[in-house]
Amino acid sequence: MALTYLYADAPVEQVVSALRRDGAVVVTELAGPDITDLVAAELRSKLDQANLVKQSAFDGTRTRRFGSIMRDAPSAAELVDHDSVVAVADEILLPHCATYQVGSLTAIEILPGEGAQGLHRDDSLYPMELAGMELQIGVMWALNDFTSENGGTRVVPRSHRFIRSWHLPDVSNWESAIMPKGSALFYLGSTWHGGGANQSEGSRLGLINTYSLGWLRQEANQYLETPPDIAAKFGARLRALLGYTPHGSGDDQIGVFDGECAGWLQVQPEQAWRDERGQVGSAVDAKAQSGD
Ligand SMILES: O=C(O)CCC(=O)C(=O)O
Structure with a gap:
């Protein structure tokens, strides 16, 4: 089963439909070269620090990684x-x-000579599996061209249909996401994927962002990665995405905070989500207010 490639102007419904069907979809050139080059340049000085290669079976021995994106590459706000x-x-x-x-x-950043990362699903972090409920999605942004030679992400289309993490799909059917700079690979938390081997002479640079249900613990501690003084530089929707908002309404909120910064930094869901989400957010809040 081949991975679907759509162009940036594809309607959201088409992207979502391919994502639901195949567990992954590439949207090519979703971001322009100006922003991808800017983000790549901001990431560069941190990437060139010697200690970013983690040396583990999962993280590889020739791959640089780091998570302080909003601190070190604030322009990535546009992608996140x-x-x-x-x-x-x-x-x-x-x-x-x-x-x-x-x-x-x-x-x-996968450097030349790195081997292929083991295929895995990201949602195995959470010890629960409920049929039909995706716990998270991932978006891999290509900050340079991804090829099958330089470590383009390997994806197993339709592998998300294996509901339990111990139901192994046939992962030999993986494909490389071959996508030009500025493209985004969307994949579900239950979809099998992994970094590719880099057999080229240049590095492969990507920014991988995951989004998870608001009542789960965030995989990476975003309050430490993006502390209040940094978060304050970003808009309300991004602050909410980073976790600076409670989940839920009324008495059913989690992640509440009564401290001093609540008034200026913490985002009320109705501001950040209802307005920007139109009907969906309004329906959720209206339902919560009616107590149904
Ligand atoms: O680098 C990639 O293409 C994928 C990396 C990945 O899936 C991971 O580190 O969990």
Whole structure:
């Protein structure tokens, strides 16, 4: 089963439909070269620090990674909070939560000579599996061209249909996401995927952002990665995505905070989500207010 490639102007419904059907979809050139080059340049000085290769079976021995994206590459706000990403995440996640959040933000540079990462599903972090409920989605942004030679992400289309993590699909059917700079690979938390081997002479640079249901613990601690003084520089929707908002309404909120910064930094769901989400957010809040 081949991975579907859509162009940036594809309607959100088409992207969501391919994502639901195949567990993954590539949207080519979703971001322009100006923003991808800017983000790549901001990431560069941190990436060139010697200690970013983690040396583990999962993280590889020739792969640089780090998660302090909003601190070191503030222009990445445009990708993390991209309207199309939010529109797709709304469809997949909002049926199961009032608000969702960033799970992790990670720059990944696969250097020449790195082997293929083991195929895995990201949602195995959470010890629960409920049929039909995706716990998270991932978006891999290509910050340079992804090829099958330089480590383009390997994806197993339709592998998300194996509901339990111990039901192994035939992962030999993986495909490389071959996509030009600025493209985004969307994949469900239950879809098998992994970094590719880099047999080229250049590095492969991606920014992988995950979004998870708002009542789950975030994979990477975003309050430490993006502390209040940094978060304050970003808009309300991005602050909410980073976790600076409670989940739910009324007496059913989690993640509440009464501290001093609540008034200026914490985002009320109705501001950040209802306004920007139109009907979906309003329906969720209206239902909560009516007490049904
Ligand atoms: O680098 C990639 O293409 C994928 C990385 C990945 O899936 C991971 O580190 O969990």
